[in-house]
Amino acid sequence: MKKITFCALAALATCAVGPSLAQQPAGPPVGPDWSKIEVKTIDLGNHTYMLEGFGGNVTVAAGDDGVIMVDGQFAPMHDKLKAAIEAVSSQPIRFLINTHYHRDHVGGNALFTKDGAVVVAHEKDDGHPPGQVHAGSGRDAARHHPQQRPVACRQRARRPAQTSRQCAYRR
Secondary structure, three states, X not given: OHHXXXXXXXXXXXXXXXXXXXOOXXXXXXXXXXXXXXXXXXXXXXXXXXXXXXXXXXXXXXXXXXXEEEXXXXXXXHHHHHHHHHHHOOOOXXXXXXXXXXXXXXXXXXXXXXXXXXXXXXXXXXXXXXXXXXOOOHHHHHHHOOOOEEEEEEEEEEEOOEEEEEEEEEO
């Protein structure tokens, strides 16, 4: 009898306290304060730089006719990354290479393409948001962005029976 009474009181307490705990006020918004994040430029030598910001690092290779950038971080970092690149080179960003499809690597793609960069990625990275420039196979690009035409494509053999196709597309 004592066990039944104890279980009944425990169940009653759980039912009474549970809803009140669920109605606690929400805490502060989750995520970084983009205005406080700074980009640190590290000179790797031979006109190659690493930009540390928030998320993945960015590699920049500055040449006489343009800049190649590896990964574009999050969209809110665009202006800070662009300013850091302009501090080391007066040339425009010609290519933005995506290593893989995570937000901290491709979030800035749309903004950098508006600046004239061509995004290059593997054809299997087709889970991109609509409206973003996509590099992939012609079939994927036609499905997601029928108005785009390939700028450059190349086939390469991975194994005797397989090939991998990489293409770059511009809006």
